[in-house]
Amino acid sequence: MTRTRLPTGAVVLLGVAALAVAACLSLAIGSRSLSPGAVLDGLTALVTGEASGSSADGILSARLDRTLIGLVVGLAVALSGAAMQGLTRNPLADPGILGVNSGAALAVVLGLQFAGISTVGGYLWLALLGGLVTAVLVYAVASVSQGDQSLTMVLTGAAVTAGVTSVIAGVLVSNQGALQSFRFWQVGSVAGRDAVIIADVLPLLVVSLLIVGLSGPVLNAAALGEDLERALGQRVHLARFVVAVGAVGLAASAVALAGPIAFVGLVVPHVVRLVTGPDYRRILPGSALVGPVLILLTDTLGRVVTPPSEIQVGIMTAVLGAPVLILLIRRAVLR
Amino acid sequence: MTVQTRPAPDLSAALGAMSLATRAVRRRSLVVLTGLLVLLLGLVAARVLLGDYTITIPDFVRIVTGADIPGASYILLESKLPRAVAGTLAGLALGATGATFQTMARNPLASPDVLGITLGCSAAAVSAAVLLDAPGGMVSLAALGGGAAVAVALVVLSGTHPGAAPGRMILVGIALAAMLVSVIHWVLVRADIYQAHEAMVWLTGSLNGVTWSEIRLLTLVVVVALPLLLYVGSHLQVVELGDDLASGLGRHPRATRTRAIALVVVLTAATTAVCGPIAFVAFLSGPTARRLLRGRPSLLTAGLVGAVIVVAADYLAAYALPGNNFPVGVVTGLAGAPFLLWLLATSRPVKETA
Numbered sequence: 003m004t005r006t007r008l009p010t011g012a013v014v015l016l017g018v019a020a021l022a023v024a025a026c027l028s029l030a031i032g033s034r035s036l037s038p039g040a041v042l043d044g045l046t047a048l049v050t051g052e053a054s055g056s057s058a059d060g061i062l063s064a065r066l067d068r069t070l071i072g073l074v075v076g077l078a079v080a081l082s083g084a085a086m087q088g089l090t091r092n093p094l095a096d097p098g099i100l101g102v103n104s105g106a107a108l109a110v111v112l113g114l115q116f117a118g119i120s121t122v123g124g125y126l127w128l129a130l131l132g133g134l135v136t137a138v139l140v141y142a143v144a145s146v147s148q149g150d151q152s153l154t155m156v157l158t159g160a161a162v163t164a165g166v167t168s169v170i171a172g173v174l175v176s177n178q179g180a181l182q183s184f185r186f187w188q189v190g191s192v193a194g195r196d197a198v199i200i201a202d203v204l205p206l207l208v209v210s211l212l213i214v215g216l217s218g219p220v221l222n223a224a225a226l227g228e229d230l231e232r233a234l235g236q237r238v239h240l241a242r243f244v245v246a247v248g249a250v251g252l253a254a255s256a257v258a259l260a261g262p263i264a265f266v267g268l269v270v271p272h273v274v275r276l277v278t279g280p281d282y283r284r285i286l287p288g289s290a291l292v293g294p295v296l297i298l299l300t301d302t303l304g305r306v307v308t309p310p311s312e313i314q315v316g317i318m319t320a321v322l323g324a325p326v327l328i329l330l331i332r333r334a335v336l337r
Numbered sequence: 338m339t340v341q342t343r344p345a346p347d348l349s350a351a352l353g354a355m356s357l358a359t360r361a362v363r364r365r366s367l368v369v370l371t372g373l374l375v376l377l378l379g380l381v382a383a384r385v386l387l388g389d390y391t392i393t394i395p396d397f398v399r400i401v402t403g404a405d406i407p408g409a410s411y412i413l414l415e416s417k418l419p420r421a422v423a424g425t426l427a428g429l430a431l432g433a434t435g436a437t438f439q440t441m442a443r444n445p446l447a448s449p450d451v452l453g454i455t456l457g458c459s460a461a462a463v464s465a466a467v468l469l470d471a472p473g474g475m476v477s478l479a480a481l482g483g484g485a486a487v488a489v490a491l492v493v494l495s496g497t498h499p500g501a502a503p504g505r506m507i508l509v510g511i512a513l514a515a516m517l518v519s520v521i522h523w524v525l526v527r528a529d530i531y532q533a534h535e536a537m538v539w540l541t542g543s544l545n546g547v548t549w550s551e552i553r554l555l556t557l558v559v560v561v562a563l564p565l566l567l568y569v570g571s572h573l574q575v576v577e578l579g580d581d582l583a584s585g586l587g588r589h590p591r592a593t594r595t596r597a598i599a600l601v602v603v604l605t606a607a608t609t610a611v612c613g614p615i616a617f618v619a620f621l622s623g624p625t626a627r628r629l630l631r632g633r634p635s636l637l638t639a640g641l642v643g644a645v646i647v648v649a650a651d652y653l654a655a656y657a658l659p660g661n662n663f664p665v666g667v668v669t670g671l672a673g674a675p676f677l678l679w680l681l682a683t684s685r686p687v688k689e690t691a
Contacts, residue, residue, distance in 0.1 A: 094508070098515065139678075149684035153504050157446060160511050161677040168616055168670020171541035172663055181537060182530050189522045264515055313523065320519030327512040328494050331505060 010284075013277060017291035024298040028069040032305045033312070034061060067197040072301050072315070073294045074200055075192060075260045078207065078252040080293020081286060083267020084274075085214045085249035088221030088282050089242055090144075092152045093330055096268035097133070097253035101159035103262035104166040105136025106254055107188065114180055115173050122258050123202040129254035130206065136162055137250050190263040190316020192301055203255040210255065213248030215290070218283030220245050225280065263316045265323025266296055272330065362633065369629045373641040377425065380648040384421040385413065388656045392417070420655075423547040424647040424665070426555045427612045428622075430604040432643020433566055433636045435619030436626060437597050440573050440634045444503035445680060448620040449605050452510035453517060455619070457487030458609035460517040460524075463536050467528045477554065477610035484606040487513055488598055542615030542666025544651050551611045558607035563640065566600040570636040573597060616666045617673025618643050624680070 029041050036044070044062035079097065086095040097103050109132025113119035119128065139162060144155040174181040200207075220241045223230075256263060274288035297315060300322060304313040386392050390412050392400075400410050435448040449455055461483025465471040471479065487510075495502065495509040521540065525533050538545065572593045605619075622643040627634055629642070650668040657668075 099511070143678055143682045146682045147684050149681070150504060153508065154681050154684065156508060156511060157451075158678060158681050160451070160514070161674050161681065164616060164677070165670055165674025168541070168667050168674070171537065171670070172667040175534070175538050175541060175664060175667075176661060178530065178534055181534055185522070185525045185533055185537075189519070189526055264519060311527075314526070317519045317523045320516050324512045324516035327515075328509050331508045331512065332494075332496065 014287075014291075017288065017295075020295050021291055021298075024295045024302075025069055025073070028072060028298040028302045029062065029065050031302050032061070032065060033310055036062065067195060068192045068301065069298060070197040070200065071192045071195055071259055072297045074203075074207070075256045075263060076266065076294035076297030077290050078210075078256040078259075078293075079263055079266045080270035080289040080296070081211070081214050082249045082252035082256070083269075084271040084282070084285055084289040085217060085221065085245055085252075086267065087271050088217075088224055088285075089246055089249065090141075090151075090155060091225060091227075092155055093272070094152055094156050094268065094327070096265065097249075097256075098262060098264040099156055099159050099268060099327075100140050101136045101162035101166070102133040102140075102250055102253050103257055103264075104159075104163040105132040105134075105139075106130070106257040107262055108132050108166040108169060109135075110187075110257075111170050111173055111180065111184060114183070115177060120183070121202070122199040126203050126206060126254060126258040129257045130251060133250040133254045133257070134247065137246060141246075187261045189314040190261040190319070191314035192260050192297070193312065193314065195259070199259060203258055206251050207255045210248040210251030213244060214252060215286060217245040217248065218281070218286055221282035221286075225282070261316060263297070264320040265327065266293060266319050268330075269323050269326045270296055272326070362630075366630055366633070366635060366638065369626075369638055370641065373629075373638065373645060377641060377645050377648065380645060380652065381421045381425060384424070384648055384652050385417045388417070388652070389659075390417075419547045419549060419552055420544040420651060421648060423544050423552050423555060423612060424651045425644045426552070426559050427544075427608045427615060428618060428644030428647035429563060429640040430555075430559050430608045430643070431615065431618040431647070432622030432626070433563060433570075433640035434601040434604050435621075435643070436623035436634060436636050436639030437566060437570055437573065437601050438619075439623040440570070440636075441594060441597060442503035442506070444507075445620075445624045446507055446677075447503045448623065449601055450614065450617060450619045451507060451677075452487075452491060453514035454484050454487050454491070454510075454602065454605055455609055455614045456514050456517040456521075457483040457485075458606045459483070459540060459614045460520045461486075462610055463521055463524050463540060467524050467532050467536055473551070473610075477607065480610040481603065481606035484602045484609070487517070488602050492598075538664055539613040541664040542613040542669065543664030544612055544647075545662065545664060547611060555607055555611045558603060562600050562604050562607075566597065566604065567636050569593060569597045569600060574634065613664070613666065615647060616670035617677070618646050618669055621646060621669075621673055621676060 026038070026041065029045075030036050030038060041062065044059055045066075047059065048063065048066070083096045086097065086100060087093060089095075090100075106129035109128040110119075110125050113124060113128040119125070140155060140158045143158045144151055147154045170184070174184060223238075224242065253267070270289045270293045271285055274285050274292055278284035278288050297319075300318040301315040304315055304318040307313055386394065386397060390409075392409055392413055396406060396409055397413065400406055400413050404410075435450070438447050438449055438452065439445050441447070458480040462476045462480040465479035466476050469475075490513060491506055491510055494513075495506040525536060528536060608615075622639040623634070625646075626639040626642045630638060646669065647665060650672070651665040654663040654665045654668045
């Protein structure tokens with residue numbers, strides 16, 4: 003059965019246009035909204051370096067920072083989720099649900115408490131380490147278990163998250179300073195950060211992006227199941243391991259930049275799949291476009307729902323993403 | 338011609354064997370219950386008398402009967418005794434509620450804390466306390482509302498009941514939990530740092546600041562709701578056989594389940610309102626009790642196991658690392674997570690009933 007599809011070029015164009023609109027909204031809307039003209043003037047002023055000195059400049063520059071960080075985080079989280087879903091053949095996989103974000107968070111808290119590490123560059127490697135350890139643990143438990151794989155994986159992620167939460171709580175209740183910085187970090191937010199921090203995560207981000215971006219064939223083969231995959235001559239374990247490290251690397255980059263952001267990695271690949279079909283060579287670039295759109299739109303929405311205060315993007319995605327997860331659970335033939 | 342009759346089955350011998358087996362089970366549960374009671378009493382005594390400030394038994398009796406010993410009276414009546422009493426009550430409630438859900442779902446993973454009901458209580462309570470600055474009574478009511486809302490959402494959203502498709506219900510519970518956790522994180526950001534610290538201690542599950550008026554509330558709820566739950570629980574074992582058989586045996590599976598869920602929500606809400614969500618106690622107690630009884634579920638035994646866990650964990654949390662007075666939830670969380678992982682790693686394929 004063939005499905006009538008829009009031509010690929012048109013879909014890509016649509017995605018890019020959506021991204022541009024989302025970015026413009028993210029620049030223009032907030033507790034003090036700017037007109038499109040003011041945004042444009044401000045941007046040209048920033049580019050040419052001729053700041054007009056108006057208050058709009060400051061607002062725009064802060065919004066530009068959070069828009070850039072939102073772009074990068076959306077890209078990283080969505081690709082990470084897509085790769086995890088492909089690798090585990092589990093429609094419910096996502097760096098948050100599988101516990102990778104919690105593992106990363108634990109490593110960050112322990113680094114903060116015992117080594118005094120509090121820079122994004124430091125967070126990054128701790129987050130990567132914590133995320134990798136968790137990923138290995140979750141994968142190991144799920145592959146030893148004889149129960150339902152998808153369910154076991156999700157539950158293992160939840161178990162890790164619960165255990166990690168206890169350890170973190172143990173640290174935070176006895177260290178008010180750590181609590182003060184951690185409570186703002188753990189909600190997941192792209193606001194109040196300087197876009198310069200993107201440079202700190204750049205090496206890991208670029209390498210992981212390359213690995214995951216090119217992993218389409220590996221993920222397609224993984225979808226066939228391990229036996230068929232081996233018969234087709236794929237070096238199953240090595241290729242998968244490399245892609246898994248890339249996926250965790252992306253999740254760690256996002257966590258270091260913005261804190262843990264829930265459900266974006268889960269939802270985006272499913273939305274993309276509706277348009278592209280099951281081919282990961284299409285799902286991956288699609289996710290790379292839709293992830294940033296989703297982050298930017300929810301972040302913008304979070305600025306206007308409870309004026310004058312803001313709701314952080316991590317909270318928004320969790321509240322909006324949970325119903326989607328429930329929908330997926332009901333649709334998947336899970337008992 | 339003689340008609341060959343089959344020898345009548347030796348009914349009395351069969352009945353005798355059955356009553357022997359029943360007696361063995363009864364004896365076993367009696368031994369287990371007594372053992373757990375003794376263990377619990379010992380732990381409570383240790384919690385009250387030992388630790389960083391030792392109170393002798395004669396002093397304990399004199400203080401409880403009204404004598405005022407400077408220093409000792411305060412520590413006993415404002416810290417050690419309330420923590421031991423609240424820990425016992427909370428453990429009883431959590432253990433029995435956990436085992437109720439696990440029996441109902443025929444799945445050790447389906448306890449109220451894994452399903453997110455406990456989180457519903459905490460999210461509502463912490464929102465009421467921090468955002469609305471509500472007094473204690475309102476916070477308890479909020480906890481009740483939050484727990485009930487999650488229980489209803491679980492049943493409605495998973496389109497099933499805990500007896501039929503535990504896997505789906507557990508996943509829906511995890512989705513709801515993720516949402517509730519982010520709500521809690523949001524509340525923590527809105528609070529000032531002192532409120533946030535206080536909320537953080539409570540959210541970890543803590544007996545540190547329990548007051549006697551809170552204990553009175555918890556006692557009232559446990560004394561009323563726990564026996565009811567034990568009674569409903571005795572019907573649950575029939576319901577566990579399957580809806581058709583249960584209806585045939587004159588039990589109403591739907592009504593029994595609804596009552597059980599309602600009682601679980603009430604007990605969970607009261608415990609959470611007083612001590613916060615003490616991680617994994619509800620989840621750990623049922624399987625432990627079942628193992629002690631060689632496979633038979635018992636809510637009372639699970640309750641006693643829960644009490645033993647909480648009091649022992651609180652002793653460790655308070656005194657294991659000198660100078661640190663951790664909330665009890667840190668210890669139960671640390672112990673519970675590996676157990677859950679082990680349970681997952683060794684799980685067999687689940688046979689489901691449609």
